[in-house]
Structures are given as C-alpha cells and as structure tokens.
Amino acid sequence: MHITKDLVAASATPLVLGILADGESYGYAILKQVNDLSGGQLEWTDGLLYPLLHRLERLGHVESAWDTPPGGRRRKYYRITDQGRVELAEQRRQWATVVDALRGIWSTTQSIRPIAAPAWEAGR
Amino acid sequence: MTVDRDRDRDHDLEGQIAEWRAYMHRRRELHHTDAEELEDHLRSRISELTEGGLRDDEAFLIAVKRMGSLDELSREFAREHSERLWKQLVLPAEPDAPTAARSRRELPVMVLCAAVAALAIKVPGWFGLDLSGEDDAGFYARNISLFALPALAAYFAWQRRVGLRVIAVLASLFVLGAVAANVYPLADDSQSIVLAAIHLPIALWLVVGVAYVGGDWRSDRRRMDFIRFTGEWLIYFALLGLGGGVLTVFTAGTFKAIGLDAGEFIGSWLLPCGAMAAVIVSAWLVEAKQSVIENMAPVLTRVFTPLFAATLLAFLVAVIWTNNGIDVERDVLILFDLLLVIVLGLLLYAISARDLTARPGLFDRLQLALVVSALIIDVLVLVAITGRITEWGFSPNKTAALGENLILLTNLAWSAWLFLGFIRGRMPFASLERWQTRYLTVYAVWAWAVVLAFPLVFDFA
Numbered sequence: 234m235h236i237t238k239d240l241v242a243a244s245a246t247p248l249v250l251g252i253l254a255d256g257e258s259y260g261y262a263i264l265k266q267v268n269d270l271s272g273g274q275l276e277w278t279d280g281l282l283y284p285l286l287h288r289l290e291r292l293g294h295v296e297s298a299w300d301t302p303p304g305g306r307r308r309k310y311y312r313i314t315d316q317g318r319v320e321l322a323e324q325r326r327q328w329a330t331v332v333d334a335l336r337g338i339w340s341t342t343q344s345i346r347p348i349a350a351p352a353w354e355a356g357r
Numbered sequence: 358m359t360v361d362r363d364r365d366r367d368h369d370l371e372g373q374i375a376e377w378r379a380y381m382h383r384r385r386e387l388h389h390t391d392a393e394e395l396e397d398h399l400r401s402r403i404s405e406l407t408e409g410g411l412r413d414d415e416a417f418l419i420a421v422k423r424m425g426s427l428d429e430l431s432r433e434f435a436r437e438h439s440e441r442l443w444k445q446l447v448l449p450a451e452p453d454a455p456t457a458a459r460s461r462r463e464l465p466v467m468v469l470c471a472a473v474a475a476l477a478i479k480v481p482g483w484f485g486l487d488l489s490g491e492d493d494a495g496f497y498a499r500n501i502s503l504f505a506l507p508a509l510a511a512y513f514a515w516q517r518r519v520g521l522r523v524i525a526v527l528a529s530l531f532v533l534g535a536v537a538a539n540v541y542p543l544a545d546d547s548q549s550i551v552l553a554a555i556h557l558p559i560a561l562w563l564v565v566g567v568a569y570v571g572g573d574w575r576s577d578r579r580r581m582d583f584i585r586f587t588g589e590w591l592i593y594f595a596l597l598g599l600g601g602g603v604l605t606v607f608t609a610g611t612f613k614a615i616g617l618d619a620g621e622f623i624g625s626w627l628l629p630c631g632a633m634a635a636v637i638v639s640a641w642l643v644e645a646k647q648s649v650i651e652n653m654a655p656v657l658t659r660v661f662t663p664l665f666a667a668t669l670l671a672f673l674v675a676v677i678w679t680n681n682g683i684d685v686e687r688d689v690l691i692l693f694d695l696l697l698v699i700v701l702g703l704l705l706y707a708i709s710a711r712d713l714t715a716r717p718g719l720f721d722r723l724q725l726a727l728v729v730s731a732l733i734i735d736v737l738v739l740v741a742i743t744g745r746i747t748e749w750g751f752s753p754n755k756t757a758a759l760g761e762n763l764i765l766l767t768n769l770a771w772s773a774w775l776f777l778g779f780i781r782g783r784m785p786f787a788s789l790e791r792w793q794t795r796y797l798t799v800y801a802v803w804a805w806a807v808v809l810a811f812p813l814v815f816d817f818a
Contacts, residue, residue: 259397260394260397260398278423280424281430281433284436287391306397307393308394309390
C-alpha cells in the first residue's frame with residue numbers, strides 16, 4: 234500500500250512529537266520507530282526527517298543537543314519541550330476529530346472497500 | 358586473508374562515505390552539522406543493512422537512495438533555513454565544529470588583545486605624556502604602531518600556536534622598533550620623525566605578517582594569504598572607522614543636548630582606544646569571516662582596475678596631446694608614489710583572487726594596460742625630477758620618496774614583463790604571484806632601513 238505524500242506530511246509532526254514524548258531520541262531511531270509502529274507501511278524519505286526536526290526545533294517544540302554515547306558516534310539528540318507537549322495534545326485533538334469523522338463515513342458507506350488500488354493510483 | 362579483505366572493504370566504504378560527505382559539503386544550504394547528522398543516519402542505515410546480510414557497497418547504495426535525492430534534501434533544508442542563503446555576518450555559527458573548544462576561546466582572547474591594545478595607548482598618559490597636547494604629539498606619532506600591533510601579533514601567535522623561536526623573533530623585532538622610534542634624538546619638526554612615523558607601522562605590519570603566517574615566512578602561499586589578509590583588513594578597518602565616526606557624532610550630539618561636553622571623553626578615550634581596538638577587531642573579523650562572506654578586495658579591484666586604467670591612459674594622451682611637461686613640485690613625487698601603490702594594490706588583489714590555472718582574458722589585458730601606463734607616467738616623472746634633484750640636494754624626505762618610487766617601479770616593471778609572458782602563454786601565472794610574494798622582503802628591508810638608518814645617515818635632520 235502506498236500512502237500519499239500529503240498524508241505522510243500531515244502525520245509526520247504528531248508522529249515525531251509523540252515518539253519524543255516517550256523520551257529523547259535521534260533521527261535514525263525515530264525513523265525506525267515510525268517504521269515499526271506502522272508495520273512498515275509508512276515510508277519516509279530518510280533525509281527529509283531532518284528538515285522537519287529542525288523546523289520543530291525552530292518553533293520551540295523540541296530542543297536538541299549533541300552527545301556521544303559510550304562506545305558510539307557523536308549524535309544529535311532531540312527532546313520534546315513543554316510547548317511541544319501542548320502542541321502534541323492539540324494535534325491529537327485534531328486527529329481524533331478527523332478519525333472520528335472518517336469512522337462515521339466508513340460505517341455509513343459500506344460500499345467502500347480497499348480491495349484494489351484505483352488505476353490512477355497504481356502508477357505512483 | 359579474510360581479515361585483509363574485510364579491511365579492504367572497510368576502506369572502500371569509508372572512501373565512499375567520504376565522497377558522499379564531500380558532496381554534501383558543496384551544498385550551501387547544508388551546514389557542516391547537518392551533514393554530520395545525516396552522515397550518522399547514513400552509517401546507522403548501512404550497519405543495519407549489513408547486519409541483515411548485504412555487502413557494504415550494496416548497503417551504501419541503498420542507504421544513499423533512501424536518504425532521498427540531494428536536490429530535494431537541499432530544497433527542504435533551504436526552505437527551513439532560508440537565512441543560510443544570506444551569508445551570515447555575526448559569529449561563526451558552527452559551535453559544534455571539532456575545534457569548538459579553541460574557537461570558543463577565540464572571542465575572549467580577541468577581546469583581551471583588543472583591550473590590551475586600547476589600554477596601551479593610555480599608558481604613556483600615566484607618565485605625563487598628554488595624548489591631546491601639542492607637546493607630546495611627536496611621541497605619539499612615532500609610537501602609534503607600537504600600541505596595537507604587538508597585541509595583534511600576540512593574538513596571531515596564540516592562534517597559530519607558534520613556537521618559542523618565532524615568539525623570540527617577534528618580540529625582539531618589536532623591541533627593536535620601540536628602540537629605533539625613541540632612542541634617536543630627533544626634533545619634533547624634523548623630517549626623520551615623520552618618516553619614522555610612516556615607515557615604522559609598515560615595518561611592524563610585516564612583523565605581524567610573520568605571526569600571521571605562523572612563523573612559516575618562507576612559504577609563498579602563506580605570504581599570499583597575508584597579502585589577502587592585509588587588503589581585507591584595510592576594508593574592515595575602514596568600515597569600523599565609519600561606524601566609529603557615526604558613534605562619535607551621536608555621542609557628542611546627545612550629550613550636548615543635555616548640556617554636557619563629551620569632547621574631552623571623545624578625544625582622549627573614544628577615538629584613540631576605539632582606533633587601537635579596531636585594529637584587532639578587524640583582524641579577527643577577517644579571520645572569522647574568511648570563508649563566510651565574499652572577499653571584498655578582489656571585488657573592488659574588478660571595479661576599479663578599468664577605471665584607473667582609463668584615467669591613466671587619458672592622462673598619458675593628455676600629456677602627449679598638449680605637450681605639457683609635468684610640473685615637478687615638491688609633493689609631486691609623493692603623489693606618484695601613491696599612484697604606484699594604488700596600481701600595485703590593484704595588481705596584488707587581482708592576483709590574490711585569481712584562479713592560477715585560468716587562461717588569460719580581457720581583464721588581464723586591462724591589468725597589463727594599467728600597469729604599463731602607470732610605468733610610463735612614472736618614468737616621465739622620474740626623468741623630470743632627476744634634472745632638479747641636484748638643485749634640491751638629498752634631504753631625508755626626498756631620498757625616501759625617490760627610493761620608494763624606484764622600489765615600486767622595479768616591482769611593476771618586472772610584473773609587467775611577467776604579465777606579458779603570461780598573456781602570450783609563455784609563463785605560468787604562478788611566477789607572477791611568486792614574484793610579488795618574494796618582493797615583500799624588499800618592502801621590509803626598505804622600511805627598516807628608513808627607520809633605523811636614515812636618522813644616522815642624515816644626521817637626525
């Protein structure tokens with residue numbers, strides 16, 4: 234299954250903030266976790282995670298520090314800020330609303346079944 | 358056997374990663390730290406893939422592919438960090454660089470050196486030598502370079518971590534300069550004192566050059582760096598001077614508005630201390646901004662070379678057309694010395710920024726035209742002057758002016774010859790560069806000779 238670019242982009246911020254809410258982490262580990270959580274369905278272009286992290290840092294939702302773990306490489310670790318937690322709660326409310334609304338749709342229109350990708354989707 | 362192969366493979370992988378890193382560094386949108394962060398990611402991905410059974414090169418390819426196209430990546434980074442496309446002017450914005458500890462100390466050390474320079478000019482005041490008074494003007498004129506330049510040399514000595522031997526050379530040259538400036542019994546209105554006031558800064562600036570090149574004064578490349586540094590330093594110094602002028606005007610104006618006269622403070626603190634500190638701060642700015650902003654000297658050179666060439670050619674045409682001889686007055690020699698200095702400066706900064714392997718172009722021909730017309734004009738002046746030199750006799754001023762004229766003439770004449778060879782494709786450009794960097798020695802010898810020997814030769818006139 235291919236998840237469209239827009240959807241990936243929209244869900245990226247709450248995913249990253251949610252992962253960081255569990256504790257500080259670094260780029261590669263965040264990406265792994267997104268991969269695990271989505272069962273490998275949600276695929277990001279690796280590099281694009283970093284501009285996102287930098288944007289969140291600029292907005293003050295996360296903060297970063299370089300650190301060298303014992304026996305490891307120097308790495309940039311990200312940590313969520315209080316402001317980031319507020320943002321995460323807000324995003325969560327928004328997503329809950331969207332998901333609720335969608336759930337309403339799915340239950341009323343039984344005819345929609347994700348059987349085969351439409352032709353215009355297949356080539357992407 | 359297998360160990361060897363493993364090592365080979367590791368070597369390959371490191372080489373590939375290094376290449377990738379170099380590729381990243383070429384992108385202006387990506388800072389050094391971003392590249393480092395991405396490299397960490399790349400390595401994590403590669404080790405995961407190799408643990409899964411892939412070979413190093415396969416893992417590398419997949420990891421790079423998954424990183425996304427560099428164009429897309431740069432675009433995203435540029436969108437997020439648009440300020441980077443504007444060259445940053447404030448402080449080195451990369452505290453995470455490997456030499457962080459030292460560059461963090463750079464600023465305090467620079468401030469310390471600037472403070473030392475600023476206070477040094479106040480020290481003679483404690484011994485009753487009045488900075489603003491008429492009586493001691495001669496003392497300050499002779500010693501002006503001895504306040505800031507030792508601090509500047511010390512800053513570079515610290516920054517370049519020069520050895521004890523070089524420090525000893527630097528210290529003894531500064532002591533020599535101080536002795537030469539103060540030991541000779543020169544009257545305040547003598548010509549020699551003016552000459553010392555002009556030439557000691559030049560001599561000591563070249564001593565600073567020794568510190569700048571970290572004691573490696575035999576290296577042509579390092580000397581060229583010092584020439585570049587000198588030009589950029591002048592520009593920064595002028596800019597700081599402009600800012601200082603605005604500050605002075607506002608200080609005077611605002612205090613005047615409340616009925617206080619700040620003139621005393623400005624004259625004895627703000628201007629002298631500010632100027633001395635600016636010497637150090639400009640040097641630090643040049644170093645800190647070396648790679649960050651475009652070098653200004655070559656840009657100005659590009660703009661003014663054609664203009665000066667046109668002016669000099671017009672002057673030559675006017676001389677021939679009107680058949681007017683050059684009116685040889687006392688100051689004319691100095692004027693033409695300065696003209697040669699400017700032409701030499703234009704030549705030097707054109708050289709300093711030139712790609713040594715590039716083929717000669719239109720600009721080089723313009724440069725040659727500039728040098729040749731300056732030479733012809735100078736020869737005309739010299740011919741006009743030699744007739745009258747016997748009439749004047751040799752005073753220190755005239756000897757110095759004539760000597761400088763000959764030194765610059767020699768430099769430019771040989772430069773023109775080398776330039777011609779280059780334009781005809783017979784000589785590599787590097788030979789011109791080498792000639793200019795070697796010639797620095799001549800300036801040093803001459804400046805020291807004027808400071809040390811002229812008072813003796815001319816009997817302290």
